[in-house]
Amino acid sequence: MSYNVNTPEGTRDRLFAECRERRQVQQALTGLFRRRSYAEVITPEVEFYDLFLQSGNPMPQEAMLKIIDRSGKIMVMRPDSTTPIARVAATKLRSVPLPQRLYYDQTVFRSGREHRGGSSEIAQCGVELIGASGRKADLEMIALAVDCLRESGLERFHIELGHVGFFRELTARMDMSADAVERMRALIEGKNFAALGDLLEPYAGQSAARPLRRLSQLFGGAEVLDEAESLSGGSDALDYLRDLYAELKAAGYERYIRFDLGLVHQIDYYTGVVFRGYVEGAGDAVLSGGRYDKLVEAFGRPAQATGFAVDVDAVASCLPCADLPRLELLIHFGDGELARALAVVDARAPGTAELSPFRALESTLNLAREKGADMVLVLENGTERLVEV
Numbered sequence: 001m002s003y004n005v006n007t008p009e010g011t012r013d014r015l016f017a018e019c020r021e022r023r024q025v026q027q028a029l030t031g032l033f034r035r036r037s038y039a040e041v042i043t044p045e046v047e048f049y050d051l052f053l054q055s056g057n058p059m060p061q062e063a064m065l066k067i068i069d070r071s072g073k074i075m076v077m078r079p080d081s082t083t084p085i086a087r088v089a090a091t092k093l094r095s096v097p098l099p100q101r102l103y104y105d106q107t108v109f110r111s112g113r114e115h116r117g118g119s120s121e122i123a124q125c126g127v128e129l130i131g132a133s134g135r136k137a138d139l140e141m142i143a144l145a146v147d148c149l150r151e152s153g154l155e156r157f158h159i160e161l162g163h164v165g166f167f168r169e170l171t172a173r174m175d176m177s178a179d180a181v182e183r184m185r186a187l188i189e190g191k192n193f194a195a196l197g198d199l200l201e202p203y204a205g206q207s208a209a210r211p212l213r214r215l216s217q218l219f220g221g222a223e224v225l226d227e228a229e230s231l232s233g234g235s236d237a238l239d240y241l242r243d244l245y246a247e248l249k250a251a252g253y254e255r256y257i258r259f260d261l262g263l264v265h266q267i268d269y270y271t272g273v274v275f276r277g278y279v280e281g282a283g284d285a286v287l288s289g290g291r292y293d294k295l296v297e298a299f300g301r302p303a304q305a306t307g308f309a310v311d312v313d314a315v316a317s318c319l320p321c322a323d324l325p326r327l328e329l330l331i332h333f334g335d336g337e338l339a340r341a342l343a344v345v346d347a348r349a350p351g352t353a354e355l356s357p358f359r360a361l362e363s364t365l366n367l368a369r370e371k372g373a374d375m376v377l378v379l380e381n382g383t384e385r386l387v388e389v
């Protein structure tokens, strides 16, 4: 393998149309965030590893890309934006009144996604609503998640709502080690029905074993709340989801909302409603978020919060391909004609005209043929003429 020509695993060059599509989605999302009064923050690309241990691990430590600095400290390429933003809200923005609405447009780095064809560099646009608890803040966030995907140009998508409290309520009723609960969480998250059944086998006599076993299959329309209710015998988390649904329905968001009670999330900091956005026909989530009421407090400022991030490239890949402009005109200009030549380029649609670097007109004409341009504009001694290629 040559290190000169290959990029590291999980990374790649992105060219032309892909860049345009990414920018288009970023513009749509950040425009919407600003309209809803979110202000931008940019956090460092490299952070101390310890930062991410502050309130549980947001992800397995082997997923973080590590760097050792000069003094031997372990640093990581930003694996998540929510944790650094919680740090900022609790420190630099400590005296700014709550709630704070913050947004970001930055990359996170997570390795281990390569084997599924995924990238280690994930361009995210996200929001954090810090210092707001309860249903109004959750409703604002879920409505914004729907509006984001609509604003990006997607039509066939939905947001799946879950609640980590439901899983917690059920596991609290189980006599089970913390380790087994964690293993169970991973199996539910991965919708690994068979292994989940095996894990729960020895606990079959306990009352919450049956709903836990069904958890990874409890997804779909609002009817899954009824099924979950009859399996579990009722739960505060389910009542809360029902209440949110009624309000979202009244606001016209009903067609975008589904439920997945098996959404028990790998990221550790969630404490309440969690949600993911899916585009029909595409496998992985394009949006992910939820309520995290303890993370900001871990940095010294009690503040309940909620937020989400959009995977910009995942959204872009679901949109129709952007048409790249075609070069139509080359400009062949003589001495003293630079300003006029640039004025012609600037006046035309971007990407449709460019300057020829050659002195001889014949070379410019050859270049025009090679690049497929239709015309050459010759600017010489204050005159201009068009030459067909």
Ligand SMILES: N[C@@H](Cc1c[nH]c[nH+]1)C(=O)O
Residues within 6 Å of the ligand: 080, 081, 082, 126, 127, 128, 267, 288, 289, 290, 291, 292, 306, 307, 308, 309
């Ligand atoms: N940081 C989360 C998304 C999120 C933002 N706020 C809350 N959750 C992620 O990358 O999946």
